[in-house]
Amino acid sequence: MSALAVQELVEAPFARALTALGRAREDVVVLSADLSKYTDVLPFADEFPDRFFQVGMAEANMMGIAGGLAKAGYLPIAVTYGVFATRRAYDQVAMALATGPSRAIVVAFLPGITTPFRATHQAIDDVALMRALPGMTVIDPADATEVDAALGFAVSEPGPVYIRGLRGRVARLFDPVGFRLEPRELQSGGTVGVVATGLATGWALEAAAAIDGGASVLHVPVLKPFPAAQVAAFCSRFDRVVSVENHSISGGLGSAVAETLAEGGMAVRLRRLGVPDQWAPAGSLDYIRHELGLDADGIAEALR
Amino acid sequence: MNGNAELRRRAHAIRRTVIEMCRGRGQGYAGQGLGLADLMAVLYFSELGEDDHFVLSTGHSSIAVFAALHERGDYELEELVTYGMDGSRIEESPLEGTPGFEITGGSLGQGLSQAVGLALGERLRGGGSRVYCLVSDGELQEGQVWEACMAAAHHRLDNLVLLVDNNRMQADGAVAEILEVEPVPERLTAFGFAARRIDANTLADVVDAFAWARGQRGRPTALVCDNIPGKGVPSFEERQRVHYVRAPDQDWAAALVELDETEVAW
Numbered sequence: 001m002s003a004l005a006v007q008e009l010v011e012a013p014f015a016r017a018l019t020a021l022g023r024a025r026e027d028v029v030v031l032s033a034d035l036s037k038y039t040d041v042l043p044f045a046d047e048f049p050d051r052f053f054q055v056g057m058a059e060a061n062m063m064g065i066a067g068g069l070a071k072a073g074y075l076p077i078a079v080t081y082g083v084f085a086t087r088r089a090y091d092q093v094a095m096a097l098a099t100g101p102s103r104a105i106v107v108a109f110l111p112g113i114t115t116p117f118r119a120t121h122q123a124i125d126d127v128a129l130m131r132a133l134p135g136m137t138v139i140d141p142a143d144a145t146e147v148d149a150a151l152g153f154a155v156s157e158p159g160p161v162y163i164r165g166l167r168g169r170v171a172r173l174f175d176p177v178g179f180r181l182e183p184r185e186l187q188s189g190g191t192v193g194v195v196a197t198g199l200a201t202g203w204a205l206e207a208a209a210a211i212d213g214g215a216s217v218l219h220v221p222v223l224k225p226f227p228a229a230q231v232a233a234f235c236s237r238f239d240r241v242v243s244v245e246n247h248s249i250s251g252g253l254g255s256a257v258a259e260t261l262a263e264g265g266m267a268v269r270l271r272r273l274g275v276p277d278q279w280a281p282a283g284s285l286d287y288i289r290h291e292l293g294l295d296a297d298g299i300a301e302a303l304r
Numbered sequence: 305m306n307g308n309a310e311l312r313r314r315a316h317a318i319r320r321t322v323i324e325m326c327r328g329r330g331q332g333y334a335g336q337g338l339g340l341a342d343l344m345a346v347l348y349f350s351e352l353g354e355d356d357h358f359v360l361s362t363g364h365s366s367i368a369v370f371a372a373l374h375e376r377g378d379y380e381l382e383e384l385v386t387y388g389m390d391g392s393r394i395e396e397s398p399l400e401g402t403p404g405f406e407i408t409g410g411s412l413g414q415g416l417s418q419a420v421g422l423a424l425g426e427r428l429r430g431g432g433s434r435v436y437c438l439v440s441d442g443e444l445q446e447g448q449v450w451e452a453c454m455a456a457a458h459h460r461l462d463n464l465v466l467l468v469d470n471n472r473m474q475a476d477g478a479v480a481e482i483l484e485v486e487p488v489p490e491r492l493t494a495f496g497f498a499a500r501r502i503d504a505n506t507l508a509d510v511v512d513a514f515a516w517a518r519g520q521r522g523r524p525t526a527l528v529c530d531n532i533p534g535k536g537v538p539s540f541e542e543r544q545r546v547h548y549v550r551a552p553d554q555d556w557a558a559a560l561v562e563l564d565e566t567e568v569a570w
Contacts, residue, residue, distance in 0.1 A: 068421020
């Protein structure tokens with residue numbers, strides 16, 4: 001009874017969105033720290049070589065250079081992997097990009113457990129870190145449509161923005177026509193409410209389809225500013241809510257939902273699903289999901 | 305040398321302002337402000353064009369910049385004497401957005417990267433603007449500075465001038481004892497800069513060095529600015545702990561007298 005299915009697989013939606021943005025805005029410049037091949041940046045670099053800056057394997061320096069380009073009047077988009085954008089260059093993102101009034105966009109690939117390399121590459125704490133920065137907007141897209149919409153959303157924001165990137169062939173769940181990046185209830189029913197974000201929204205839908213009576217699923221793409229009113233209204237309909245995210249259960253969506261429920265004085269029991277307080281294992285996405293109880297069966301078990 | 309007489313007057317005024325600023329609360333980065341006064345005088349009253357950028361990486365040396373900006377008419381002394389006080393925008397280490405401060409310096413090691421970004425951006429725009437970035441010798445211990453040096457040389461940023469405040473002190477003591485950074489010019493040369501050591505307390509040297517930097521093509525330049533913390537106030541120059549000065553009001557009053565005496569002696 002899921003209202004959503006994969007419509008198609010889109011090849012490199014970020015590359016398309018970035019190149020289109022480059023054509024639309026001459027002030028957009030893009031930076032890579034030796035990962036342009038792996039973050040769908042090459043089409044932009046090929047079309048706009050003057051506006052593409054390869055800085056080598058030096059993410060801290062990249063964030064600083066992005067900050068300088070911002071002060072020179074450009075809109076920099078710094079692209080790397082999530083672990084390097086946050087753990088490696090956290091102070092630089094904070095000082096060079098987020099103390100304002102200038103600003104930049106950071107696009108960070110390999111979100112959560114979408115890489116077989118373990119602690120070195122799995123960005124399980126990036127959302128927590130970025131949420132903690134004053135004024136930072138944080139987006140976790142669920143599909144190709146949201147990858148595209150996130151970039152447009154980021155450009156229209158006044159402050160710095162952190163987007164989790166999805167590379168290669170990305171499923172399209174949402175119709176791009178007239179699409180707005182906002183919370184949406186993807187399906188309604190059952191006695192349990194699910195709040196999900198990013199790729200975990202797809203995981204939640206799989207699980208909801210697997211349980212008797214189904215579940216209601218609220219998808220939240222923008223994690224900061226957190227849409228607390230919509231989340232509270234959704235949660236108020238249930239005795240039990242489960243959050244599902246491709247991230248540590250500390251500091252990300254689950255924490256934001258918990259904060260919302262607690263500050264609203266709401267008597268709703270919350271179960272947070274995501275990467276527990278441990279380093280995730282190595283392996284394929286399916287394997288890691290299974291090991292962490294984030295496959296359809298594991299999430300369904302938590303929903304029952 | 306009318307030009308240098310004018311710069312000398314500016315440098316002296318900057319020093320006076322530095323002392324006045326510290327006197328307000330009885331403390332501050334007086335050593336840096338006095339040591340950098342000559343460099344600031346040349347920068348702000350000879351070198352910087354309207355479209356050029358000055359990037360202060362060493363945030364706590366803001367006192368020297370505030371004093372120069374006062375001399376240029378951007379800040380009133382009445383406000384500058386609130387240096388470091390609650391609610392004042394004259395911060396000991398200001399953020400981006402404070403008038404005259406293009407970046408958030410102070411989390412040391414980061415400013416040169418932003419200067420590289422500014423230099424790349426200005427070159428892309430094609431206007432001929434130049435970018436000057438002040439880092440301290442102790443700051444060279446931060447690895448990011450060297451990442452930025454590599455990038456500046458790789459991109460052949462001849463519109464970028466790195467100014468190293470070579471005052472040989474850092475928070476815990478003498479740079480040479482904490483973690484030696486010398487030979488700075490040789491190291492910067494190895495990283496692809498046209499680098500030169502100068503006496504940054506001699507105005508003619510500073511003026512010559514900036515002219516030399518303008519003549520360099522195809523690579524960034526660096527001026528390793530040897531200077532004496534507390535320069536101009538002999539009793540401060542002799543202090544062992546001049547990284548941050550706390551002193552009673554009579555010491556600051558005496559410093560002003562010493563300053564004027566030193567100036568006359570010149």
